[in-house]
Amino acid sequence: MIIRLLARRPVALGIGLVVALALPWLIYPPVAMDIMAWALFAVAVDLLLGYGGLLSFGHAAFWGTSAYTTGLIALHTGLPFPVAIVGGALAAAVLAVPIGYLAVRLSGIYFAMVTLAFAQMIYFIVNQWRDVTGGENGLQGVPREFFGMDLSDPFFFYYAGLPFVLFGLWAAWRIVRSPFGQVLVSIRDNPSRARALGYPVDRYRLLAFVLSAALAGLGGGVFAISHGFASLHDVYWTTSGQAVMMVILGGIGTLWGAVLGAALIVTLNDYLATAGFEETGIVTGVIFVLIVMLFRKGIWGTARDLLASRPKGDEPAAEPAAKAPAEPTEAVAKRS
Template identity: 80%
Template sequence: MSRLARSGRGGIVLLVAGLVAALVLPWLIYPPVALDIVCWALFAAAVDLLLGFTGLLSFGHAAFWGGSAYATGLIVLHGGLPFPVAIIGGAVFAALLALPIGYLSVRLTGIYFAMVTLAFAQMLYFLANQWRGVTGGENGLQGIPRDLLGLDLNDPFYFYYAGLPFVLLGLAAAWRIVRSPFGRVLVSIRDNPSRARALGYPVERYRLLAFVLSAALAGVAGGVFAIGHGFASLDGLYWTTSGQVVMMVILGGIGTLWGGAIGAAIVVQLQDFLATAGFEGIGIVTGTIFIVIVLLFRRGIWGTVRHLIATRRTTPPLSSAADAGAAPAGSPEPAPAPASPRPAGGSPDAAAGERC
């Protein structure tokens, strides 16, 4: 079987396994925690789309996660619209918010891009804190309903399955983006922006579009999170939210897209376990585990696993490599080639002429 066929079959197996895991998750753990995991998984995939495939590290994606949460809550509370429409509206708000921020940021790279996006996110945080008449200030938006066409979805178990399709569609969109020609151009820009620009690609325009798409996916995740918990708070806009999702991406593996889901599951489960146990130094434990994993798995958890699988597929076993150059068992050894006769009394040059 060809390597391409094996890779395609392996991808299908992983997609099916991920779908099954998402469907059975609220049966295995507390449903609100399960909802947190899938929402943060989509948020991590959105950040990885920008970091792993475009090469831009954003510390300001909390603006789109938290901004969409507020927009979704306001649409439901004051517009009276069902929450699916509100989630879409929150994602649109996040994309529109990303346009001016991205336009002013994508011309920078490295730490400069990270700091500029962080500054914009903190500006939005202070704006939400001061605009108490709309955002509720420090109290946030509370009592966001979950009704849909008369159905009562206040039970977290049932709402998990109502919000899961939005998360799955967001992950499918991220997967399609990175596998499209547009995604290939993003990778080329990440690897060598000067060469991509020389080939005629408008680098800043591609980066801006990737930034907006990443913000829209983060907005979907933030909207589902706000509806699922029934509130939107300032914590969603704070810089620690951006730092946490970046940590999830690094834990799972940068540029793997699905690794963020593993990082989200580890961080959310660990935080829930420590909070339930009454431990207050959650940041110390999560930070220590993050350092250990980064030191042991330089490519992240899923990135390391994928690298090991790829290495095993491409490297033949030592026994096979040795047998390839040996004669089959029981076969006669090949006779040595006869030496070229040298004419008697001839010179070396004459012998060379005879061989030619």
């Protein structure tokens, strides 16, 4: 009964919200903020991969572009950090339009390689444009200005930045459950049939690409404000690979799985770094291989399938309907 109760969507959403609110009380607040920002990034990748069928190795371009744009707005304009975060997300969405316009005409490994090539171009531009981006030093000292409020304490900033992440997660949830999301899934499953039915496949893919980039940018902006800097690592291709790994660990096409995968990877990296272990990639790589071999649909996807196939033995059987009493033979004889 408890397992079936947790499988219900409203209950799962309620539990997720409670965990998000309680997270800085359970772990170090900066790590909690990293989990939420990376969760939104992974969900953005899953929106494109799990529901659009497009594997992108270039989403670090949007995450990093938003981080730098957010930092520049906060540093040079003095505007409140929410404005800077929204500006970073918009910059990521604008950047995604020309990249997506060229990339969505391809699929499979070709799409992945094109997005990777564009991401490396952004990395080169950020590295060379030192007067604006700081080059290898990055942007440092990004403020958390919010109408004079003191948000230097990571605990308080967590609750200031959490609404942006929750809004992004809610937006992704609404997108995949909208008519647009249903069409996107049909294009993923059979693009030729969708095109024959009159759907503009490339236009749908481009819109999904831009929406995914905007959500990734939203997470990147929160990440930059939380850490107070933006670095070249934010636009490097390994950042995209880590987000893809989070999605695969949790389960492709589940959204909840992306959140779970992000929480596992960020927590594990923090634990290994705190313990003084430098080669964190070896441990995470081994865990990734084991989970892919043992849970082919990811952790959340496998658990969901197990719940769906679980027999309903814990529910009480319905009582048989009462039979109408047989009519006496004497009454039948009189009517006849």
